[in-house]
Amino acid sequence: MTKIALVGAGSTSFGSGMILDLVAHADRLGAATVALHDVDQAALDTMLAAARRLAAAAGATGLHFEATTDLRAALEGAGFVIVSVAVDRLATWQRDWEIPRRHGVRQVLGENGGPGGLSHTLRSVPLMLGVARVIEAVAPDALVLTFTNPMSRVCLALSQATRLRVVGLCHQIGAAYRIAGQVLGLVADEHEARARSHWLHEQLAITAAGINHLTFIQDMRDAQTGADLYPLFRERMAAMPAEFEPLSRRVDAAFGLFPATGDGHAGEYLSFAWETSALTGYDFAGRAEHAAAQRAQLAAVAQGHAPATPYLGQQSGERAVPIICATLADQHAYELAVNVPNRGSLAGVPDWAIVEVPAVVRAAGVTPLRVAPLPAGITALLAQQIAVQERAVTAALHGDRQAALQALLLDPVIDSHTSAVALLDELLLAHAAYLPQFARA
DSSP states (O other), X not given: OXXXXXXXXXXXXXXXXXXXXXXXTHHHHOSEEEEEEOSOHHHHHHHHHHHHHHHHHHTOTTEEEEEESOHHHHHTTOSEEEEOOOSSHHHHHHHHHHHHHHTTOOOSSSSSSHHHHHHHHHHHHHHHHHHHHHHHHHOTTOEEEEOOSSHHHHHHHHHHHOOOEEEEOOTTHHHHHHHHHHHTTSSSSHHHHHHTHHHHHHHEEEEEEEETTEEEEEEEEETTTOOBOHHHHHHHHTTSOTTSSHHHHHHHHHHSSOBSSOHHHHGGGOTTGGGTSOOOOOOHHHHHHHHXXXXXXXXXXXXXXXXXXXXXXXXXXXXXXXXXXXXXXXXXXXXXXXXXXXXXXXXTSOTTSEEEEEEEEETTEEEEOOOOOOOHHHHHHHHHHHHHHHHHHHHHHHTOHHHHHHHHHHSXXXXXXXXXXXXXXXXXXXXXXXXXXXXXO
């Protein structure tokens, strides 16, 4: 019997999405125990009840769901661990956005790059490392699939501080399909692109490489005929409204490849993003309202006040469960994007750096594919960010304030030493409760 542990399962988006995927793939999983873990007992109880109702409604008799707040018990004997954890996500992220803004820093999102990305790293790395230490103790051979952000930095820390098999997963490659679908006239707008995501993946074959949230489309083809669509994409892009992905269009013109992630994420890493980005940040209030609505829907299903059947067949679009299925079946399945140590997959990038590249999944695990070298200018952009990531991870692992300051001063969105020093002090103070490594320093 396969055991799959979901760490952070109380999260409405992550937990419910993974459960829907597990139920949808129940026939491929066979007999499997799914251990749900979270520190929030109430959220965990709701998720467990909802999972059992969904599995029963789907006739997924092979899936056995259990739940515990004991991390060690959840991980004991797991062959696969899926992780998505964060420290008080919305509240801490909002501070990561607001504090640098007060010091004149022009951040696009403040989540994975810029000073907000540094602050996020300092919280997420020790949190994930705590989970990793338990995995090493009770399930050292497990395949660990993590969605925890900042993706590249968390994966780098785990590659340096553990011996676990860790693969970072991010759905942002889907933005490349949505953008290409709109530009090429396959869908009318982003709403239709999201609704027909699976169909777009059948029509287009896109290869992208780089680092998480800063990947670049290397190849774009008609999935049926193999015809190169990049020339037509650029021709039609020129006729798109000026407000459609203006930053990515500038990058394509200057560096020779179009960012696969769209303006919002790519803009976190570019010094000139403020010229085209609104700098309004994330919709924290809207996300909180959406999460509350999701929790209410889940509670209704869990308590039997709403039917489970309307949710059957729904999937999250994330790739963790399909990867598990491909591993169990030794399927040699192609994956569009995984975050792993480079080790020769992408030329011009250090072997230890975390890259996002395509991969093949089989019983032995997830093997990244060697991709074509990126243009020199793009490789230079990546090198800049990899240097920032290394300093940020060193700061997070060792409570090294000097490394944290260096990460800021190397970051292209920082243009003032005075501001860097002041905002670092304020961020460390604001999040002191979550930064035990600095309290020890």
